[in-house]
Amino acid sequence: xxxxxxxxxxxxxxxxxxxxxxxxxxxxxxxxxxxxxxxxxxxxxxxxxxxxxxxxxxxxxxxxxxxxxxxxxxxxxxxxxxxxxxxxxxxxxxxxxxxxxxxxxxxxx
Amino acid sequence: xxxxxxxxxxxxxxxxxxxxxxxxxxxxxxxxxxxxxxxxxxxxxxxxxxxxxxxxxxxxxxxxxxxxxxxxxxxxxxxxxxxxxxxxxxxxxxxxxxxxxxxxxxxxxxxxxxxxxxxxxxxxxxxxxxxxxxxxxxxxxxxxxxxxxxxxxxxxxxxxxxxxxxxxxxxxxxxxxxxxxxxxxxxxxxxxxxxxxxxxxxxxxxxxxxxxxxxxxxxxxxxxxxxxxxxxxxxxxxxxxxxxxxxxxxxxxxxxxxxxxxxxxxxxxxxxxxxxxxxxxxxxxxxxxxxxxxxxxxxxxxxxxxxxxxxxxxxxxxxxxxxxxxxxxxxxxxxxxxxxxxxxxxxxxxxxxxxxxxxxxxxxxxxxxxxxxxxxxxxxxxxxxxxxx
Numbered sequence: 001x002x003x004x005x006x007x008x009x010x011x012x013x014x015x016x017x018x019x020x021x022x023x024x025x026x027x028x029x030x031x032x033x034x035x036x037x038x039x040x041x042x043x044x045x046x047x048x049x050x051x052x053x054x055x056x057x058x059x060x061x062x063x064x065x066x067x068x069x070x071x072x073x074x075x076x077x078x079x080x081x082x083x084x085x086x087x088x089x090x091x092x093x094x095x096x097x098x099x100x101x102x103x104x105x106x107x108x109x
Numbered sequence: 110x111x112x113x114x115x116x117x118x119x120x121x122x123x124x125x126x127x128x129x130x131x132x133x134x135x136x137x138x139x140x141x142x143x144x145x146x147x148x149x150x151x152x153x154x155x156x157x158x159x160x161x162x163x164x165x166x167x168x169x170x171x172x173x174x175x176x177x178x179x180x181x182x183x184x185x186x187x188x189x190x191x192x193x194x195x196x197x198x199x200x201x202x203x204x205x206x207x208x209x210x211x212x213x214x215x216x217x218x219x220x221x222x223x224x225x226x227x228x229x230x231x232x233x234x235x236x237x238x239x240x241x242x243x244x245x246x247x248x249x250x251x252x253x254x255x256x257x258x259x260x261x262x263x264x265x266x267x268x269x270x271x272x273x274x275x276x277x278x279x280x281x282x283x284x285x286x287x288x289x290x291x292x293x294x295x296x297x298x299x300x301x302x303x304x305x306x307x308x309x310x311x312x313x314x315x316x317x318x319x320x321x322x323x324x325x326x327x328x329x330x331x332x333x334x335x336x337x338x339x340x341x342x343x344x345x346x347x348x349x350x351x352x353x354x355x356x357x358x359x360x361x362x363x364x365x366x367x368x369x370x371x372x373x374x375x376x377x378x379x380x381x382x383x384x385x386x387x388x389x390x391x392x393x394x395x396x397x398x399x400x401x402x403x404x405x406x407x408x409x410x411x412x413x414x415x416x417x418x419x420x421x422x423x424x425x426x427x428x429x430x431x432x433x434x435x436x437x438x439x440x441x442x443x444x445x446x447x448x449x450x451x452x453x454x455x456x457x458x459x460x461x462x463x464x465x466x467x468x469x470x471x472x473x474x475x476x477x478x479x480x481x482x483x484x485x486x487x488x489x490x491x492x493x494x495x496x497x498x
Contacts, residue, residue: 035461038143039143039442039460039483040354040355040417042168043168043169043355043356044356046166046168046186046209047142047143047166047168047186048166048168048186048187050187050208050209051209051227051228052168052169052186052209052211052227053211053227053258053260053275053304053356077352080321081302082302082304082320082353082356084352084353084354085352088352088418089354089417089418
């Protein structure tokens, strides 16, 4: 019981923390990140995120992975595959924001 | 239709001095990747002459031409195969032949169009006239019946197509002399994660680039029975690779005076290969991860563009000295460069500024800027008569 409560409190703290962090991403940077997602991630994963040389990035397929796991793939890449580490170009907060974007849209309109 | 009526009127009156015929040797198309359209352009007047819309998802689209340079076949990401009359500026036929595709090729005789698919993995071949499917070649490999994504599809002399299995690590040579019964020769274990391939300008060698390991896989099409050999296997051994934010493209590679120039993978270098021995003959340090390494048609200069975060730059290598002699900064998102047929100008698509810049290749000044919506691939009709394009 206590553990559960603790987890809930932690989760609330984390989500509040995340919101603050996301708010720190300037709107121009958000635009840049969305552009990067569409065009640069899109060059392998498809502009509609249905996949290409890289895997599809549709929310239904990402559901089995945690936010941390997805963020870690984006930041550090997948060794042995063409997925590169994006850490030099995107910071941790920006990555978490991108994960949230990816989870929200089944398909780009 | 209007054109025909004018002719009919002329015939009836019998007084027209001339009928205007239009050639297409100086035309081309520019892919507008985000909005699913292509621009038809004229490289003599340096202008847009038409826009054809409704072509689906054109991210990573490419195109080949009919041998009469009257039609262009556009291969979309979403499996769309569109046939466009470039003189009329109209879409004349379109089929969605797969779920996820990556380019195509036209046969030596111009009668067949082949499309490379990621999903379902394999190559499908169509009648160039009707776009009816004439052959389906699933790229099944291994023992589990899995189909591989296919890459590096090109035409080869003898009504053949060559392509590479990305997941399977194989090269397949498909003889389509009888499309009802394609004869496939498979070359296995060519290396890890072949990401793209090319055929040399005469159709003699087919070479696949490897992402999963150093080196490239070479198939001599004059001696296909000799199998695939590995070249450049010792390149860069022991050194840490840089992250690659966009796959290099091997199409349109540069072969000049017995030397081939190819993008290194994970290194900011253009590699020089001696085509007599297929050994590395040197390397040229460049600004970033090279994407296209394209020779001007006369071969003297090689234009190179780069992956993120260096995709705002083009460098020009002088083959006489193997050094960078000029750097241009057209803007962010330089995606493609296409030379006019004899190379006095080059058209450069710059995605992030929604512009195509036309450069004079002698003094590097911008001759013309054309607005285009997120331009990517540029394909001129002169490709119609070149093997492998």
